[in-house]
Amino acid sequence: MAYQLYRNTTLGNSLQESLDELTQVTPQLALQVLLQFGKSISSALAQRVRNRVNFRGFLNTCRFCDNAWTFVLNDVEFREVTELIKVDKVKTVACDGKNTGSNTPE
Incomplete structure (x- = not known):
């Protein structure tokens, strides 16, 4: 899945580490948070980035x-x-x- 690519960024790794440290977060909830993170990053890049390199x-x-x-x-x-x-x-x-x-x- 394309959304999973963003998990290997610095921000994605930090989010994953934070979720791992939270004791009240179930694995299913953590996966939902990571999926939403990927969707949000993808949407933000598509809508906000206008520079060309x-x-x-x-x-x-x-x-x-x-x-x-x-x-x-x-x-x-x-x-x-x-x-x-x-x-x-x-x-x-x-x-x-x-x-x-x-x-x-x-």
């Missing part, structure tokens, strides 16, 4: 496994209108977003 680099690895593409790029340049950022390596994971209508948490 272009990037270019050299493709090191390209994989397709479990309905997800993984790209590893070397010597990558990110360009926004007035800013240029260079990094040695970038890993990008792209999943199919068409199946986001499901309500069952994974």
Whole structure:
């Protein structure tokens, strides 16, 4: 499920750790909270983020496994209108977003 991707962010990890520490939260409730977190982040990104960034680099690895593409790029340049950022390596994971209508948490 696409909403589960946001759980590996710093904010998602912090939420998960907080839920684990709360003794009164059942596992089912924690899963509902994490699912709502994913939906909220996805909605906020779709509605509020308007910046565009272009990037270019050299493709090191390209994989397709479990309905997800993984790209590893070397010597990558990110360009926004007035800013240029260079990094040695970038890993990008792209999943199919068409199946986001499901309500069952994974």
